[in-house]
Amino acid sequence: MIAEKITRRLGSSSLIRAMFEEGEKLRKIYGKDKVYDFSLGNPDLEPPQAVKDTLKKLILEDVPDLHKYMSNAGFADVREKVASHLSRENGIPLSPENIVMTSGAAGGLNVILMTLLDPDQEVIVFSPYFVDYLNYIENFGGKAVIVPTNKDTFEPDPELLKTSITPRTKAVIINSPNNPTGVIYSEEVLKRMARVLEDKEKEYNTTIYVISDEPYNRLVFDGFKVPGILKIFKNSLLVNSFSKSLALPGERIGYIAASSAIDNVSLLINGLIYVSRVLGFINAPSLFQKVVAESLEVAVDTEIYRERRDILYNHLTELGFSCVKPHGTFYLFPKSLIEDDGEFVRRAMKYNLLFTPGKGFGCPGYFRIAYCVSMETIKNSLPAFEALAKEFKG
């Protein structure tokens, strides 16, 4: 009755659903506060006070036309503010015409891929990856080409990138700070990747777009800085979302910024705007366009996340877990204590610990801890981690 393709895809997406339902069951038996649910990337923090104040101000002042249609690309004044913010941050000129406001990063990525992909073109994705990248690519008949990252750093290997590019390569998706590893790709690695892409574009006479998905680019610790991809890659599209940085995931608000250096960038942008309309997004939600335009320099208190990372990271490494130390996001991606990460995650449930197995990110043998839960939950969970480690390490 429903499309064959969707029936098939639904079948393969049932693992995570089964996981979630297992968690619900545990919560019912043991009570919500006795279950340590590290499985979901749903920020527990409230939006920053400045965001709440802006929202309140817009509503109380009853600003006219706040809820009306605007250009499919978004309000002109909002795009103006995003463009000058990005110009300042990246040290490159960017005009409002280069900005398309989107329904979050997921909306933006779908819009970009539908705009770019002809059937059977390839999109390179580095593993571990956010699993829905594969779905977004499949939506528009593209073919995901998975390239593993270096396991010591979880950064891409430019040499491996080089051998993965074919004449059909249309785009490369990068995600730094990364979900699930929390790793920030270094400027050096990114620059080497840029040289590889330029060489291959010349060799094949093609254009390869770099789609940089950066919802975590303000959730960074230890003074690290996320290198600005618009300056590093000629054919770059930055996709951002305020879901994590402003803790507004339910509101579906983000943007695409297309580099001015792209050849014929206005055709590309017309394509993005057209696709935003015909794919049914029409425009990014209007009230929150205005809210985020006033909140571009704001972020949730990253110290809260850093403290949580420190406690968990230190506890886990003391218990013998092997884990690349992340400098951003709210994820840890340690090695599983047995090869079968699915089995490991299932056995962790005995201790009311809920994780996501690494194979859900195309990286078996690891598991993801999403620490966007309260410090209380984290502290209460520490003995459970101990018991878990003991079961495997004896």
Next chain:
Amino acid sequence: MIAEKITRRLGSSSLIRAMFEEGEKLRKIYGKDKVYDFSLGNPDLEPPQAVKDTLKKLILEDVPDLHKYMSNAGFADVREKVASHLSRENGIPLSPENIVMTSGAAGGLNVILMTLLDPDQEVIVFSPYFVDYLNYIENFGGKAVIVPTNKDTFEPDPELLKTSITPRTKAVIINSPNNPTGVIYSEEVLKRMARVLEDKEKEYNTTIYVISDEPYNRLVFDGFKVPGILKIFKNSLLVNSFSKSLALPGERIGYIAASSAIDNVSLLINGLIYVSRVLGFINAPSLFQKVVAESLEVAVDTEIYRERRDILYNHLTELGFSCVKPHGTFYLFPKSLIEDDGEFVRRAMKYNLLFTPGKGFGCPGYFRIAYCVSMETIKNSLPAFEALAKEFKG
């Protein structure tokens, strides 16, 4: 550089864009208030006070979790309220599990079509139609089959529907009250259509879904009632939006309600929820889910639209225009005074009158007047209509 398909589709969408740019040019020359722009379906009314009050209340009370992720189908309490509202209105039982909150009707329609369509399956669309239906169908490899309505009433002809159905027919889109005609399909016609569908489903051993796009179902005049399609068609999906009824088009909020009578409806709904996620909508904007859940019985003051319709309809028919009298929406769809509606609309611009040609709705020889503009604009435009009629009628 961008997909061939999108380049081609962009090309054919340039007529309306050209129209819009022409309007902008006129506004610059003559001033905004001297241009009578009846070309856009962008509600000029502000949201009802009750909606603004609800919004204010939610913000001021700082309700927790207002901006967080929830189930991809939407907040459970919101779906509960929508379901009981629809059950009451339609006299049929509907559970929250039958509701998926969406990013407006455009988002809902894309989600439904991606869920249903295998390549080359057919979707019947009645002309005149909202032009993006064709785009939504094409997005997922479907084939739109255009069936003209009866020109005297702009209602579908069940006999013509019958001869248009093939073994590949997967769905029929209906839109009542209709954009662009303003016509409400009668219960009698809809029931005859239901019988045709049942017969054909038996003949071909298929399921044909009726997708009823009803963003105008609360903008109804003269005591008319929109027949409840969930009761009339077994395999029916109702798609609604609050863009017009609550004047919230920028906020992208609506829902899908799937009839409980559909065989294996839970698989269909799982498909809709899955597609909402992977197509990048994730969930309908969270704050406005809560707002509309408190506003299901509310609508903008339809008397304002009725008065405008009366003035324009009476003036036009007095001037010799032929027009089916609409009982809903904020559109009139009169016959063009010459066969070439494109040329007619171009010549109307001389009088600073902006319309959309009927061929944009698959119905040449007509033009659409969108009277979601102020009464002042309407009154000021009346002499321009006179001058226009005089040019053609002498």
